[in-house]
Amino acid sequence: MTDQPSPPLTLSHRAHLQTALEMAREAVAAGSSPVGAVLVNEKDEVVAKGRNRVGEDQTAERVGGASVAHAEMDVFFALGKLKNPGKLTLYSSLEPCLMCGGASSLLGVGRVVWATDDAWGGSGRLIKWADHPAMQSTEVMACPYPDLEAEGARLFAPEAKRAFPDEGWELWRERYPAETAEVEESGEKQGGEDGKD
Ligand SMILES: [Zn+2]
DSSP, rough: OOOOOOOOOOOOOHHHHHHHHHHHHHHHHHHOOEEEEEETTTSSSEEEEEOOOTTTTTSSSSSSTTTOHHHHHHHHHHHOSSSSSOEEEEEEEEEEHHHHHHHHTTOOEEEEEEEEEEETSSHHHHHOOOGOOGGGEEEEEOOHHHHHHHHHHHHHHHHHHHHOOOHHHHHHHHOOOHHHHHHHHHHHHHHHHOOOO
């Protein structure tokens, strides 16, 4: 465990985050929330892809139909017991929530990377992963690419407005003023959408 030198391989962070964003778009098309996730091994190979499925039925293969059907949980449920979790990197289009961040750490996933912060539902500021005694082995990389961060914010902002309480949406507006302004404008044009779940 300690004597094996790890090869100086750099994972394709950008490409994997783009795949997570693609999965987020697929989730929206299927009637779920815009979040996608990808698990990658130390050889830069995709082990599993997942996406939010809260708006879909649960099946034998996939978690669904419940508020635990987040993109990261979709990946974990699909894989079962992880092999060499410490060598895996989880990419998510959005900062994982407490459940998914906690699960990643509990499972011993080596690294978690996300495209966009979630100022309301994200776990980063609550857990402060680096300070958490049970989460020392999980490296966290937040928002490494500004353009993908903006893309993820634009993708999730309508959901943040729809699903979060007013104070949550307010935090999103502070964190991503430009992307949330687009939602406010389009909401006005369409007469606004309501229906919080
Ligand atoms: Zn989650």
